[in-house]
Amino acid sequence: xxxxxKNMNRGEEQKKETPRAEExxxxxxxxxRRAVLKGLATVPVLGVFAWGYYKKRHMDRVLKQVIRDELxxxxxxxxxxxxxxxxxxxxxxxxxxxxxxxxxxxxAGFVHPSWIDSARSAAEKNPxxxxxxxxxxxxxxxxxxxxICDVFDIHAxxxxxxxxxxxxxxxxxxxxxxxxxxxxxxxxMAADDIDAVIIAAPDHWHAPMTIxxxxxxxxxxxEKPMTWTVPETFMVREEVKKSGIVFxxxxxxxxxxxxxxxxxxxxxxxxGKINLIEVTTNRNSPNGxxxxxxxxxxxxxxxxxxxxxxQAPWHDFDLKxxxxxxxxxxxxxxxxxxxxxxxxxxxxxILGLGIPQYASGSGGIYYYKDGRTVPDxxxxxxxxxxxxxxxxxxxxxxxxxxxxxxVMGHDGWMEVGGTLNVYADxxxxxxxxxxxxxxxxxxxxxxxxxxxRKNLDAVTTATEKYFxxxxxxxxxxxxxxxxxxxxxxxxxLEAIRKGTQPSCNINRGFEEAITNHMGVMALREGRxxxxxxxxxxxx
Amino acid sequence: xxQTCDYTIGQTTFLVTLRTLIGWHFxxxxxxxxxxxxxxxxGYLLDSRGFMSxxxxxxxxxxxxxxxxxxxxxxxxILIGLGLILGLFTRFSTFAGILLLALYYLxxxxxxxxxxxxxxxxxxxxxNKTLIELAALLVLYVFPTRIGLDAVFQVWWKSRKRxxx
Numbered sequence: 001x002x003x004x005x006k007n008m009n010r011g012e013e014q015k016k017e018t019p020r021a022e023e024x025x026x027x028x029x030x031x032x033r034r035a036v037l038k039g040l041a042t043v044p045v046l047g048v049f050a051w052g053y054y055k056k057r058h059m060d061r062v063l064k065q066v067i068r069d070e071l072x073x074x075x076x077x078x079x080x081x082x083x084x085x086x087x088x089x090x091x092x093x094x095x096x097x098x099x100x101x102x103x104x105x106x107x108a109g110f111v112h113p114s115w116i117d118s119a120r121s122a123a124e125k126n127p128x129x130x131x132x133x134x135x136x137x138x139x140x141x142x143x144x145x146x147x148i149c150d151v152f153d154i155h156a157x158x159x160x161x162x163x164x165x166x167x168x169x170x171x172x173x174x175x176x177x178x179x180x181x182x183x184x185x186x187x188x189m190a191a192d193d194i195d196a197v198i199i200a201a202p203d204h205w206h207a208p209m210t211i212x213x214x215x216x217x218x219x220x221x222x223e224k225p226m227t228w229t230v231p232e233t234f235m236v237r238e239e240v241k242k243s244g245i246v247f248x249x250x251x252x253x254x255x256x257x258x259x260x261x262x263x264x265x266x267x268x269x270x271x272g273k274i275n276l277i278e279v280t281t282n283r284n285s286p287n288g289x290x291x292x293x294x295x296x297x298x299x300x301x302x303x304x305x306x307x308x309x310x311q312a313p314w315h316d317f318d319l320k321x322x323x324x325x326x327x328x329x330x331x332x333x334x335x336x337x338x339x340x341x342x343x344x345x346x347x348x349x350i351l352g353l354g355i356p357q358y359a360s361g362s363g364g365i366y367y368y369k370d371g372r373t374v375p376d377x378x379x380x381x382x383x384x385x386x387x388x389x390x391x392x393x394x395x396x397x398x399x400x401x402x403x404x405x406x407v408m409g410h411d412g413w414m415e416v417g418g419t420l421n422v423y424a425d426x427x428x429x430x431x432x433x434x435x436x437x438x439x440x441x442x443x444x445x446x447x448x449x450x451x452x453r454k455n456l457d458a459v460t461t462a463t464e465k466y467f468x469x470x471x472x473x474x475x476x477x478x479x480x481x482x483x484x485x486x487x488x489x490x491x492x493l494e495a496i497r498k499g500t501q502p503s504c505n506i507n508r509g510f511e512e513a514i515t516n517h518m519g520v521m522a523l524r525e526g527r528x529x530x531x532x533x534x535x536x537x538x539x
Numbered sequence: 540x541x542q543t544c545d546y547t548i549g550q551t552t553f554l555v556t557l558r559t560l561i562g563w564h565f566x567x568x569x570x571x572x573x574x575x576x577x578x579x580x581x582g583y584l585l586d587s588r589g590f591m592s593x594x595x596x597x598x599x600x601x602x603x604x605x606x607x608x609x610x611x612x613x614x615x616x617i618l619i620g621l622g623l624i625l626g627l628f629t630r631f632s633t634f635a636g637i638l639l640l641a642l643y644y645l646x647x648x649x650x651x652x653x654x655x656x657x658x659x660x661x662x663x664x665x666x667n668k669t670l671i672e673l674a675a676l677l678v679l680y681v682f683p684t685r686i687g688l689d690a691v692f693q694v695w696w697k698s699r700k701r702x703x704x
Binding site for chain 1: 555558559562563566567570574577596597599600601621624625626685686687688689690691692693694698
């Protein structure tokens with residue numbers, strides 16, 4: 001080779017010496033041949049690469065096909081309607097503008113002008129902040145808000161301004177839409193220019209307001225949990241069914257793509273005999289533990305305290321109780337009502353669980369010694385002997401350790417949240433041969449679904465992260481991130497227009513409420529409670 | 540850069556081998572990305588740390604910019620890979636490879652104090668495999684060989700010039 005290189009150099013020298021030569025000499029031809037051979041020396045490498053690449057791709061494809069054939073799962077996103085609002089314009093009333101009220105109104109397309117101002121300037125400072133863009137691109141649901149109601153004057157004022165902001169403008173706009181503030185929910189329910197109501201009042205008001213709405217023929221979107229007590233659960237079901245209104249309970253997880261795929265995985269029996277479901281809550285911030293900010297201008301003068309108390313036990317005016325009502329049994333059902341119900345409804349959606357036969361519970365106030373009466377650490381176990389499975393709920397408000405929703409079966413297990421991952425069990429019967437032959441690796445998911453994978457998420461707060469991880473904040477339609485609450489309200493409005501039933505209707509709501517109450521009763525009374533499905537009583 | 544002295548057979552062989560291996564690595568990385576419809580550089584860019592992280596994060600702000608980055612990355616890897624394996628536009632391919640590797644290195648510098656969510660398969664302090672690959676390309680840049688399609692083009696170009704004369 002060394003010799004050849006020298007020859008080549010010599011050849012070049014010869015060429016320099018004979019510049020006038022018009023025809024290449026034999027020596028030139030030899031040099032050219034050598035150069036061409038050297039030039040093509042590495043081309044075979046490309047051939048080896050192509051062969052290796054084809055082999056690997058082919059193997060991967062065959063492997064994937066084997067798994068696909070075995071599982072029979074669709075990899076494409078579920079087909080769900082995202083059709084823009086059609087039909088008549090609906091006239092809404094919204095009750096409550098504390099914590100959830102503004103979120104629901106935003107999902108419906110209405111925000112206070114100051115929200116537009118701050119979201120717009122946040123987007124200018126940080127291009128990753130897409131809240132403004134997403135809100136402006138959110139579908140118009142073809143609704144107006146004619147009436148609002150909140151017992152706190154300042155919130156009511158803000159709620160009116162948001163409801164009047166039809167054109168989604170900032171403080172530069174002049175919202176002129178006439179919105180009426182009602183002092184009581186009963187007056188709002190009786191209004192002729194309201195077709196449907198969104199209820200975002202504290203939990204102890206959900207049932208009385210839903211019943212009043214049903215009696216007035218108003219359709220209802222009610223925040224979870226559906227009820228505060230057992231007797232009112234039956235009353236709500238009866239009144240809703242009797243009136244024929246369209247009722248949607250606020251479990252927006254119903255719209256999450258990964259839950260829909262998880263349901264498909266269960267239907268295709270990917271997990272085998274499911275025997276244990278573990279759902280959890282982990283939060284570790286004052287906001288996550290319901291220690292919400294107290295409005296500095298709030299006072300007995302601008303809060304209708306008597307109306308706030310309603311059917312709850314009387315208590316003297318207390319700002320903490322007003323703004324942080326979730327911390328007291330007097331107005332809420334604690335962790336169970338606020339957060340377990342979301343987890344339960346996800347599992348009810350995926351597995352069609354229904355009401356359990358038994359419930360037991362335990363917990364305590366171990367971290368937030370702030371006068372609250374509801375536990376901040378809590379466990380509930382629900383038994384489904386007819387399904388041969390247990391549902392375990394485990395929660396803490398003082399640790400941010402991420403634990404997902406896990407469904408365990410003999411052949412596999414899956415973790416559901418914003419994404420879905422299904423794994424084969426090492427000891428599975430169904431997958432034994434595939435594991436043995438190396439076609440399935442139990443340490444890797446056999447099925448993985450990540451909606452809107454190419455999109456970027458900028459989730460800004462710890463609480464948002466909690467909800468996003470659980471598929472409660474956003475989902476994807478056509479690869480685009482969408483607020484699940486928006487889709488849930490949209491589904492409810494379409495059901496009203498078409499006279500159909502939405503996904504979290506009164507029957508699902510009844511199951512959610514009874515299950516919640518069983519867990520709370522078991523915890524508070526320190527005993528195992530039982531549901532009698534024939535007599536429809538909790539024993 | 541012109542080869543100014545003759546290498547031994549061993550030197551030439553291993554220089555070409557090194558170039559081919561690096562080319563293979565580039566080509567396969569590019570092909571994997573190109574054939575995966577879900578691949579995007581977004582997660583990697585957002586995971587960037589260090590003094591240039593602001594720049595890498597900013598590439599993800601606009602979908603159009605991100606798509607361009609993805610396109611350039613996929614095709615950059617493939618073309619550099621082909622260039623290095625075949626010895627085609629070798630100097631340019633080597634230089635482009637150095638540039639790309641420098642960007643990868645600077646986006647995820649293995650300096651004390653930075654942790655990345657993208658897991659690495661080894662343990663690194665300041666020096667990682669990207670930096671070593673970059674240094675190897677620098678070696679190839681200053682020690683060019685005459686093995687590759689560039690040499691064929693050179694001969695063809697010379698004979699064409701002669702024919703014109």
